[in-house]
Amino acid sequence: MTRTLTEEQLIATVTRLTSTRLTEYLAAEIVIPEQTEQGLVYHTLDVARLELACELHDQYEMEPDALSMMISLIDQMHGLRAELREVLNAVETQPEPVRQTLIEVIGTARFGRK
Numbered sequence: 765m766t767r768t769l770t771e772e773q774l775i776a777t778v779t780r781l782t783s784t785r786l787t788e789y790l791a792a793e794i795v796i797p798e799q800t801e802q803g804l805v806y807h808t809l810d811v812a813r814l815e816l817a818c819e820l821h822d823q824y825e826m827e828p829d830a831l832s833m834m835i836s837l838i839d840q841m842h843g844l845r846a847e848l849r850e851v852l853n854a855v856e857t858q859p860e861p862v863r864q865t866l867i868e869v870i871g872t873a874r875f876g877r878k
Contacts, residue, residue: 768798768805777811780818789817792828794835 775781789795794817797804816838817831826834855866 768800768807769811770803770805771797774806774811774814778814778818780822781814785818785821786814788828789814789831792832794828794832 769777771783771786775783775786790797795806795810795813797806797810813835817828817835820826820831820834821828855863858866
């Protein structure tokens with residue numbers, strides 16, 4: 765079961781987050797709360813995204829739209845890492861000759877080695 769937070773709980777959890785800042789981050793779609801019968805709720809992932817957004821905002825004075833773009837790029841990077849992990853796991857299950865062929869092909873494509 766996923767724990768959800770109300771806006772008040774979220775602001776209490778993310779210490780650098782204020783109501784005004786949350787409003788700006790919502791407008792920039794840094795987080796998109798879930799609408800439930802009880803109202804808007806936030807998830808654990810939202811807490812992590814908002815902690816990162818607040819840190820980047822404070823440290824680098826990034827505006828909400830720039831933060832949104834940066835966090836989107838970070839999301840894409842995490843997605844690519846997960847996909848790469850899956851490919852590496854699939855390669856690992858292959859017989860040794862297949863793995864060696866893949867290593868050679870990837871080495872040539874990446875580094876121009878022959």
